[in-house]
Every structure is written in structure tokens, then in C-alpha cells.
Amino acid sequence: MAGMKSHINRRDFIKLSGALSAGLLTPRLMRNLTTISQAGRGQNVLIIVFDALSAMNISFYGYGRKTTPNLAKLSEKAVVYHNHFAGGNFTSPGTASLLTGTHPWTHRAFQPGSRVADAVEAQNIFNVFQGYYRIAYTHNGWAYILLRQFRKYMDELVPQQKLFLESYDDFIHTLFYNDDDISGLAWARNIDNGEGYSYSLFLSHFYEAIQNRGIEGLKKRFPRGIPSTYSSDKNVFLLEQAVDWIGNRLTVVPKPFLGYFHFLPPHEPYRTSIDFYGHFANDGFHPLDKPVDVFAGAKADNNLIQIRTEYDEYILYADQAFGELYQSLERTGLLENTWVIFTSDHGEMFERGLVGHGNPTMYQPLIRVPLLIFEPGRETGENIYAPTSAIDILPTFLHLTGRKVPAWVEGAILPPYSGSSPDPNRDIYVMTAKKNGQFQPFTNASMALVRGNHKLVHCFGYPDTQGDILQLFDIQSDPEELNNLYLSKPDVAQVLFDVLRAKLTEINQPYV
């Protein structure tokens, strides 16, 4: 099994650990042009993902801070989903579910930086949109691993480094073209001081100095540091520049297109621009006090309010960028024929002693993400309160573009496009299993089942906890999840637990 894991992760692991400009791959711009021209004048589909954006921190979903003024305004002419859930609580499962329309137990990308299983690799949004010009980009290394895996089903995967500033690593990929994975990894380990150490004793410092000189002028605009994929100044980027580039690119790519653009903000490090720096400082906002979670343990962070504020200010930066992108699409006329989907791969939390994401919990800030659909020509808003999932996006847009939804898709067509009223008791699953073997039964995982107003959470196999953790929340009447109803509502808890247990048995069956 270890061999299988190694095989599957190899290239992508290399990309991630080296933080490479792995892409440097010739865009296959000209490929499939014939096919595309035969596709007729279908509508474009543009998926915009802002990483780690929790619905719980968005003003029009009820947050106490006005973090998304642009989005709030635009939401007046969008379909807004109020109970939308990610596939997992960190990038790999969250993004994979979005891109494949399947649950983590099917695509198996639930470990950090993992790829989907080879057996289901062809089951992805790019493959089912054949005939479209399929273009994708992400700042996020783990999302890039997935995009790299699906590259053969795309027409253009924009290299990750393309939208980073001051990167001089390209020559390595040119020089060692036939071995760009390992040469790039070795180069990064050799020269990149981003982690604080490198094989090089001296040159890495000069290299860093040269890079820093290139971005020196930007430092004043970003008091907490220039937006970056690292806590250092490696892989820095400007969201506005990325948005400009994408807006321009989309005007010239063949139509119809399927675009998947996955921006890192507001993922940590939270580095907002000077325009929003200090925007929420001393604003009197106080989130509810919540008990420290068992998974926080001794690591409980007492500085949560400050970190939350930095995150909220970073959301403002992301919100502004989305507003600019939307305007650019409007200006160029693309909006008239483009479905725009705004969402996130997972959330972020600053409560119960836990910061960030990817921990074993399944609280709403981690798994409830925004979903807005901007329909061509729509001028009025619509609110959908039925629970929906990231796995629904793929079938919905297949349906909306007149395509057949394949049998392997596990999601459902989203309301109001399904033609029937949404099922309020539909089961929505979210899962995280970072340390579980990729092709082994789930013995160390957290699962959430949302049905109607209730959410049951089952965390099992964690050595730090004494036994399993079971939580039941009424997310309608108690959206902050202050009251665990598992013991006080045994009938509901039992029904949901039985469903969850049956599902676990079912999904483990092929790996037992």
C-alpha cells in the first residue's frame, strides 16, 4: 500500500515540497481548437474560488463585520446559497470534491497535498467539459497538485509561478527540462530560504536579497507583508494583478470556456493591503465566547481576536479583487454569456482555541462556505436555504450547459436549477481524514452529516481524545453551535448516527 501511495503522490508531492514553478509547461493553447469551434456558442462557466473563506465571516450571511461590501452588493443579482458546505475542511478534499463532484471517500484526496485516486482520475470537471476551452490557475500548492493531475483534460493550466512576483526559478526548468520535477525540487531546497534553511550556505541569502529588492517598493502597501503562499516573502503575489491577468486572458481564449481560478486569499498568511489595514481594529466587535475544544488542548490560542481581525481585513482585500474581476467581466461583455460561480474550498476558524483549518473538528466556520451563482442576464437575487454541497457544482453546470450528468457524479443539481423543489432533508456529508491511509478503511477521521436543521459530527480514531467525539447541533436555531444536543435529543442523534455509521460501513467496504 505504501508503494501505491508513493506512486500516486510522487510528482505532486515534489511540486508541493519544492514550491516550484512546476508549471513552466507550454500552455496547450492550440490543442482542441477544432473541437472547441464545433461546440457552438455555449455559455461560459467561470468558477472563482477564494481559499479558506468561511461563510461565517461574510456579512450578508450574518457576520457582525462588513467584510464583503462588494460581494454583498453583487449578491443582489445572484443566487445566494445560505447553507452550502465544502467537501472537507482543508484544501485537498475541499478542492477535489468541488472539481470531481464526488465525496472524499470516492476521490480519496483527503491527505494533505494528495491527488485523487488514479482509478477515478478521469472523473473531473475538465474532462466532462470537453469541447470547452478549459483553463485553470491556482496560487495554492495543494490545489495545484490536483490541477496538475487533471492537466491532461485541460487546454491551459496556467503555471503557478506565472502570477507570482519576482520569481527567478524558471531557468532551472528550462535547463533541466526533462527532469523538471526533481531539478526544481533540488533547486528549491538548495536556494530557497523560505523555510529558514537551505542546502546553500551563502548564495541563498543573496538570492533572497535579490528577490526582496524586486518587491521592496510593495512593502509599504502591505504592512503585514506582501500576500504570499508562505510566511516569508517567497511566492509573493498581488491579487489585483492576478485578477487583471485573468480578466484579460478570458477575453482572448476561445469560447465557450470553463475557467477555474483558485486564489489563495484569505488563506493565511493574512496580509491585507494598506487600504484595509486596521479597518476592524478597535471596532468593538466581540465574537461569542465558546468553550475550548478538546482538539485545542494545551495549544489554545489566546490571541484569537487579533488573528480573526487580520483574517477579516484580508477578506476585504479578496472582496475588492472579486469586485474588480466582476467589473472587468462586465466591461468586456463576458458576463452576458458567462455563469460566474463564487465559492471557497473550505472555511477558517478562530474560536474554541483553534485557529485556521484542517483540524479534526467540523464546526460551521470550517465547513460552511459561500456559494453565489451569477447567471447571465439575471438582475434579481434569490436566496436558497436548503443545504447544498460543493459536489453539486459540477452536475449543476453540466445540466445548465445542456450536458448529461454522468452516473459517477455524487452531487445533485442545485436549486433553483433542478426543476423541482429542494429536498430539505437531503443528506450532506463533509469529511476530513488527514492521517488516514489513502487506500485504507477510515479508522481515523471526522465526518459531519447535515440533514435539515441538524448536523451530527463524529470524530473517531484520534489518539489524543478518550474515545469518539459525538456532537449534534441544531444549526438553524443555534448557528454558533453552542449547545451539543447529542444527549438531550437522543432520538434525532440515534437516527443520524445510524445513517452515518451505515455510510461508513458502505464506504469502507472496498478497502476492508
Next chain:
Amino acid sequence: MNPISSSAVFASALIKGFILKNILNTIASRYTKQGLWSLFLMCVFPQHLWTLILVFRDMSWLIERTNVWDAIGDAGYAMVFAFFESLIVFCVFVLVGFITPGRWEVNRRIAFLTLLLFIASIWGMVAQLLYLWNIWLPWPLMQFIASTGRPLVMLYILSLAIVVPTVFLPVYAFVKSKKALHNMLEIMDRLSTLSMLYLFFDLVGLVIVIIRNV
């Protein structure tokens, strides 16, 4: 080619030749071939030692997540990169040698440059080890630095206060003591053997890189 441009090319070549000759003469006035080779071997030593330590540190997780051949490939590239870094460091230290007293004999100059190189290398390693071992300044000291109002300047002053003695004390000892020169030359002699081994690794690394790229 017209006569003017050909004479310009000829003149340019003459000038370049003249400059090159002068550079070689200047180097020859300060170094011998054997001395330069010794200095190069000393430049090879710390860089390769550090690279090998980190390569072996990375080896297990690389094998676990990719395969043995990729891990070997990483090591191969690392050795080749280390070789080039050694060459660059060597060039820099050759230049540094020109600010040493002209009356010094070559061995003394080489030993002195080696001493400087080793001090710089040790600090290079220490700086990285602080990250690797997650060592930070004591909290009260951090608070004090922050409270001064000019934390960056204070950090520089503090760094200099620590680094400067580690440079000047050995240098002073070296200049004053004849035994120090003798010891340094002995150390260099022993380390040369290791450096030769590292150069052999570089060659193997180069072969690995070529194989992976053809």
C-alpha cells in the same frame, strides 16, 4: 568585414588579453597554484558538508513520498549546485585575499582565508540551525528590543555584538600566534582529503544529473 571594424575587434582582443594577463599576474603575485587549489578545497568543504547533512535529512521523506531514484536525483543536483556555489565562494575569497598584507607568504594567506571562510560558514550553519531547532531570542530580550522603539537597529547591533568577537578574536589569535598558523595548515591538510571525496561525489552527482536529463 571592413578594415575599421576588424581593427576594432583586434584592438578589443588585445585589450582583453592585456587585462586578463594583468589579472593573472596579480593573482600570481598573491597565490601559487597549490595555494589556490588548497583554498578551493577549503571552499568545497563546508558547503558540501552542509549540503550532505541536509540531503540525508531529506532523503527519508523523499523516498517515502517519491522513490529512491528521485531521492538520489535530488542528492545529485544538490552536489552539482554545491560545486558551483563552492566555485563562487572560492572566487570571492580569492578577491578577499587581496586585502591581506602583501608581505604574508602564500600559506599564511590561504590559512587566514580558510579561517575567515570557516567562521562565515559556521555562522551560516548556525543561522539555519536556529530555524531548524526553532530557537528564538529569550522573550524578555525580545520585549526589551521591541521597547527600544527601533527594534531593527537593535537587532543589528545585537547581532554585531555577537558576531564581531567571533571574527576578531580568532583573527587576532591567528595573526599573533605562529602555532595557530601551524594548526590551521594541519587542519587544512586533513580536510583536503574529505574535500577530494566531496568532489568525487560532485562528479557522481553530475553523472546522475546527465542520466536523468537524457
